[in-house]
Amino acid sequence: MAEDLKTLRLILGDQLNHQHSWFQAEPENTTYVMMEMRQETDYVVHHIQKVIGFFSSMRNFAEFLKEKGHDVIYFKINDKNNEQDLEKNLKRLISEGNFEKFEYQLPDEYRLDEQLKKICKGLNIETEAFDTEHFFTRRDDLEKFFKGKKQLTMEYFYRDMRKKHNILMLDSGNPEGGKWNFDKSNRKKWKAEPEIPHERGFRKDVSGILEEINKAGIKTMGKVNEKSFNWPTSREDSLSVLNYFCKNLLIHFGDFQDAMHTNEAYLFHSRLSFSLNTKMISPKEVTDSAVDYYYKHKDEIDISQIEGFIRQILGWREYMRGIYWKEMPGYARSNKLRNQNDLPPFYWDAETKMNCLHHSIKNSLENAYAHHIQRLMITGNYALLTQTHPDEVDKWYLGIYIDAIEWVEITNTRGMSQFADGGLVATKPYVSSGSYINKMSNYCTNCHYKVNKKIEEDACPFNSLYWNFLDVNREEFSKNQRMNMMMSLLDKKDSEEMEKIRKRAASIIEHPSDF
Structure with missing residues (x-):
C-alpha cells in the first residue's frame, strides 16, 4: 500500500x-x-x-x-x-x-x-x-472568477472574498459599516500625533548564522545588527507580533497606512508580511484575530481601520497571487512602455540629495523593509519616471525586502508599480510629481530640492520627470480614460516650458548620481 x-x-x-x-x-x-x-x-x-x-x-x-x-x-x-x-x-x-x-x-x-x-x-x-494549505484561494480561483470578463478589478474579487468567508459582513450581502471600501479614509498624513508605539521587535543574536553566510561567500546587500536581529523567525514570534498589532497598532492603522515620515520606519504597520509569506502564520489567523479584536473594541476602533487592514490581506494579497499564476511565465517579460534604463546607483547606498528617496532606500537597506506607499510612490515612482527597465526593478525589489517572494513581488512591481503589464493590474500608472509626496509625508520639509519648483536647479526632480514621462508616453496614455485630465493639462503647457522640462528630465535620467 x-x-x-x-x-x-x-x-x-x-x-x-x-x-x-x-x-x-x-x-x-x-x-x-x-x-x-x-x-x-x-x-x-x-x-x-x-x-x-x-x-x-x-x-x-x-x-x-x-x-x-x-x-x-x-x-x-x-x-x-x-x-x-x-x-x-x-x-x-x-x-x-x-x-x-x-x-x-x-x-x-x-x-x-x-x-x-x-x-x-x-x-x-x-x-x-x-497544497500548502495556506491561502484563502487556490492558484486558479482568480482566473475562474474573472473568466469571460473584459477587465480584472480587484474590488469585485475582494467583495466576493468578503462574502465567501463572511469577513466584516452584517449578513450575506451587506458589509459592516455600510460600505465595502474605506480607502478614502486611509490617506492621512502623520504629524507626530497620535503617538506610535514601538514595534514588537526582537533582540536576537544571529552572529553564528551571519558567520556561516560569510563563510559560504554569499553576496548580499544591506545591513544587519548581528546582536539584535529584529524580525520574527518562529511561529511563537509571529503570533506575538500579531497580538501586538491588534492591541497597539490597529486602532490607527487605516488612517495612516499611506503616510510616510523621516523618523518612523514602520508607523502603524503590522510587520507580519515575512511571517505570512513564509507561512509561519496563516492569513486566516491574521484576519480572524484582527476582526475579533475589532468587534470586542468597536467603541474604540473605527471600521475604516480594520477594513483597510483586511483589504490588504484578504483582497490584495490573494488577488496578486491569482494574477501571478494566471499570467506567468509571460508576465516576467512584460515591458509595455519599453523602458530600458538602468536603476540609479543610489538604490544600493541611499546617497542622493532627494530626501524622500534617501529615507525610503536607507530604511530598506537598514531594515529590509519599506511599507507599500514607500515602495509604490517613492522608489517605484522614481524608477518608472526615469524609464527604468522592469527587469532591473524586479531584481532590486525581490532582493532588498525580507518579505519579497516572486509571486507577490513581481505582480506589485511589474504590474502595480511599473505599469509594465499595460494596465492589467493597475488601470493607470501610479506616478506622481512631488506634490503627492509632500501631501503624504514630511520628506519635502528639509529636502535639498523645492517641491513647488519645476525646472530650476533646485526644483524637485519628480516634477520635471513626471511631465516628461507623460510626454514621452503621450500616445500610449491618450487611449487611457483615467489619464484624460493629466493629458489635458500636459497639452496646455507651451512649447518653451516643455522644452525646459524635457531638458531637466534628461539631465536627471542621464546623470542620476548628481541628484
Whole structure:
C-alpha cells in the first residue's frame, strides 16, 4: 500500500506551515528534508537580513518538527554533502536512502514549480504534490472568477472574498459599516500625533548564522545588527507580533497606512508580511484575530481601520497571487512602455540629495523593509519616471525586502508599480510629481530640492520627470480614460516650458548620481 512506502517529503523555505495536515497524521517511514542552498541565495542579490531571516526560520521549523518526533534531514549552507542544488540533493538522497516515494507541497514560485515538475519526471519512483494549505484561494480561483470578463478589478474579487468567508459582513450581502471600501479614509498624513508605539521587535543574536553566510561567500546587500536581529523567525514570534498589532497598532492603522515620515520606519504597520509569506502564520489567523479584536473594541476602533487592514490581506494579497499564476511565465517579460534604463546607483547606498528617496532606500537597506506607499510612490515612482527597465526593478525589489517572494513581488512591481503589464493590474500608472509626496509625508520639509519648483536647479526632480514621462508616453496614455485630465493639462503647457522640462528630465535620467 502507498502508506507503507518509504517516503521523502520536501519542505521549501517559505513552507513553514506548522498546521499543515502533513504533520497531523503521517504514514510510517516518512522523512522530511529542508535545504539551505546557493541555488536560492544566488538567483538575485538578497538583503543580508532576508537570508538570515529565512535560514533562522527554517532551522527553527526543523527543530519544531524534530521535537514533535518527525524524522528530518536538514542541509545547512556549508554542509559538505550539500550540493547547493535542489535536483542534485534530492536525487542523491532518494538513491542513498532507498526512498520509494517523493512528495512536495506546491511551490509559490513559477521557477520552483517548473523545476520540481522536471525533477519528478526524472525520478523512477512515485511522486505526489500537495497544497500548502495556506491561502484563502487556490492558484486558479482568480482566473475562474474573472473568466469571460473584459477587465480584472480587484474590488469585485475582494467583495466576493468578503462574502465567501463572511469577513466584516452584517449578513450575506451587506458589509459592516455600510460600505465595502474605506480607502478614502486611509490617506492621512502623520504629524507626530497620535503617538506610535514601538514595534514588537526582537533582540536576537544571529552572529553564528551571519558567520556561516560569510563563510559560504554569499553576496548580499544591506545591513544587519548581528546582536539584535529584529524580525520574527518562529511561529511563537509571529503570533506575538500579531497580538501586538491588534492591541497597539490597529486602532490607527487605516488612517495612516499611506503616510510616510523621516523618523518612523514602520508607523502603524503590522510587520507580519515575512511571517505570512513564509507561512509561519496563516492569513486566516491574521484576519480572524484582527476582526475579533475589532468587534470586542468597536467603541474604540473605527471600521475604516480594520477594513483597510483586511483589504490588504484578504483582497490584495490573494488577488496578486491569482494574477501571478494566471499570467506567468509571460508576465516576467512584460515591458509595455519599453523602458530600458538602468536603476540609479543610489538604490544600493541611499546617497542622493532627494530626501524622500534617501529615507525610503536607507530604511530598506537598514531594515529590509519599506511599507507599500514607500515602495509604490517613492522608489517605484522614481524608477518608472526615469524609464527604468522592469527587469532591473524586479531584481532590486525581490532582493532588498525580507518579505519579497516572486509571486507577490513581481505582480506589485511589474504590474502595480511599473505599469509594465499595460494596465492589467493597475488601470493607470501610479506616478506622481512631488506634490503627492509632500501631501503624504514630511520628506519635502528639509529636502535639498523645492517641491513647488519645476525646472530650476533646485526644483524637485519628480516634477520635471513626471511631465516628461507623460510626454514621452503621450500616445500610449491618450487611449487611457483615467489619464484624460493629466493629458489635458500636459497639452496646455507651451512649447518653451516643455522644452525646459524635457531638458531637466534628461539631465536627471542621464546623470542620476548628481541628484
